[in-house]
Amino acid sequence: MELIFSERMKNMNGTATREIFKLLSNPEIISFAGGNPAIECLPTERVKLIANDICASPDFPRVLQYGLTAGFPEFRQELCKYVETAGIYGAEMQNVLVISGGQQGIDLALKAFINPGDVILVEDPTYLAFLQLANSYEGVCKGVKANDDGLDLNDLEEKIKKYNAKMLYCVPTFSNPTGKTYSVENRKAIAELTAKYGVIVIEDDPYSKLRFKGEYVPAMKSFDKTGNVIFISSFSKIISPGNRTGVAVGAPEIIRKMEIGKQGTDLHTPNFSQMITYEYLKRGYLAPDLEKSVKIYGDKKAAMSKAIAKYMPEEFECTDPDGGLFIWGRFPEKIDVVKVFPEAIARKVAYIQGCVFFADGSGNNYIRLNYSYANTDMIEEGIKRLGDLFKEKLAE
Numbered sequence: 001m002e003l004i005f006s007e008r009m010k011n012m013n014g015t016a017t018r019e020i021f022k023l024l025s026n027p028e029i030i031s032f033a034g035g036n037p038a039i040e041c042l043p044t045e046r047v048k049l050i051a052n053d054i055c056a057s058p059d060f061p062r063v064l065q066y067g068l069t070a071g072f073p074e075f076r077q078e079l080c081k082y083v084e085t086a087g088i089y090g091a092e093m094q095n096v097l098v099i100s101g102g103q104q105g106i107d108l109a110l111k112a113f114i115n116p117g118d119v120i121l122v123e124d125p126t127y128l129a130f131l132q133l134a135n136s137y138e139g140v141c142k143g144v145k146a147n148d149d150g151l152d153l154n155d156l157e158e159k160i161k162k163y164n165a166k167m168l169y170c171v172p173t174f175s176n177p178t179g180k181t182y183s184v185e186n187r188k189a190i191a192e193l194t195a196k197y198g199v200i201v202i203e204d205d206p207y208s209k210l211r212f213k214g215e216y217v218p219a220m221k222s223f224d225k226t227g228n229v230i231f232i233s234s235f236s237k238i239i240s241p242g243n244r245t246g247v248a249v250g251a252p253e254i255i256r257k258m259e260i261g262k263q264g265t266d267l268h269t270p271n272f273s274q275m276i277t278y279e280y281l282k283r284g285y286l287a288p289d290l291e292k293s294v295k296i297y298g299d300k301k302a303a304m305s306k307a308i309a310k311y312m313p314e315e316f317e318c319t320d321p322d323g324g325l326f327i328w329g330r331f332p333e334k335i336d337v338v339k340v341f342p343e344a345i346a347r348k349v350a351y352i353q354g355c356v357f358f359a360d361g362s363g364n365n366y367i368r369l370n371y372s373y374a375n376t377d378m379i380e381e382g383i384k385r386l387g388d389l390f391k392e393k394l395a396e
């Protein structure tokens with residue numbers, strides 16, 4: 001039988017990172033490709049304890065029953081407090097929606113706002129799964145230039161006007177893929193500019209808690225005066241990605257629409273997952289655990305930067321993030337990292353090709369390197385392998 005898929009799904013393939021997940025299962029390959037938190041940072045003992053307590057509680061049948069789409073009320077209440085750590089004050093129950101990871105928050109925001117052909121502005125480069133998802137709603141992504149301070153405000157305004165843009169998607173803190181962070185002034189200016197033109201902003205924030213250097217920066221949402229910013233935070237990188245919990249914060253009308261969208265998607269985030277994250281936050285485990293994780297990530301990042309300086313060709317330029325999970329690097333244009341990739345795999349080292357992060361598919365001379373998953377010895381060995389390989393390629 002011929003399968004005739006929808007127009008929406010026609011151009012969708014598995015994302016490069018999901019495909020590369022398969023490579024992670026080969027222990028011989030040193031992978032800088034995924035975005036997994038370090039295994040040693042997963043709070044296994046604490047979650048075991050919480051899970052036992054949940055099962056032993058007289059309230060346990062409530063966990064096994066259907067729940068509210070917006071999430072457990074006590075969890076949502078806790079989340080109103082939690083987002084204060086991102087500089088977002090005054091959130092009430094009607095402003096928060098429990099989501100099954102940040103990815104679902106993005107999906108629900110797109111579902112609520114995007115019609116086929118609507119233009120969505122994104123930082124160039126941006127999170128590749130966003131590009132895929134936007135495509136599935138038949139949105140059209142256009143890249144906005146960025147500099148070390150954040151988005152180029154002139155380019156942003158020009159493109160908002162030129163395309164009559166409906167939405168802006170950005171990862172202002174420790175971006176995936178670049179690891180860069182927008183300044184406070186840049187955040188304020190983006191909040192003002194998008195409010196002026198009535199552009200909805202998705203502020204995607206899975207990484208801000210993973211800061212090992214530099215000053216805390218409040219969320220862009222904290223500068224939102226008109227309710228056009230949707231803040232999406234996830235517990236994947238700081239508690240567990242497998243537990244699938246996160247929170248969306250926004251104006252009540254937007255949250256309500258996203259809640260209705262969520263009913264169609266999964267009815268509600270699994271109660272057990274919600275309860276684990278709720279108890280984890282309520283018991284005050286996050287701050288001390290983060291302190292340890294951030295130290296681990298800082299050490300791994302330092303090991304990668306050191307190895308890059310030692311082994312990579314001198315033409316290779318890269319970012320120096322203060323947090324998050326990624327370093328972003330650029331080779332001279334004659335290097336095509338897509339073509340080189342099979343040779344890297346043959347030498348048992350993996351990276352992500354930069355072109356998947358650009359709205360127009362350009363950027364074949366860029367790579368994203370993840371430093372959270374491998375240990376420091378593997379980081380040194382993997383970067384050495386890449387350095388040798390790319391030095392050979394540059395000499396050809």
Ligand SMILES: Cc1ncc(COP(=O)(O)O)c(C=O)c1O
Nearest residue numbers: 035101102103127171176234236
């Ligand atoms: C920028 C960004 N947004 C969203 C996600 C989705 O994460 P989750 O759905 O696990 O919260 C990721 C995961 O890597 C990411 O890097």
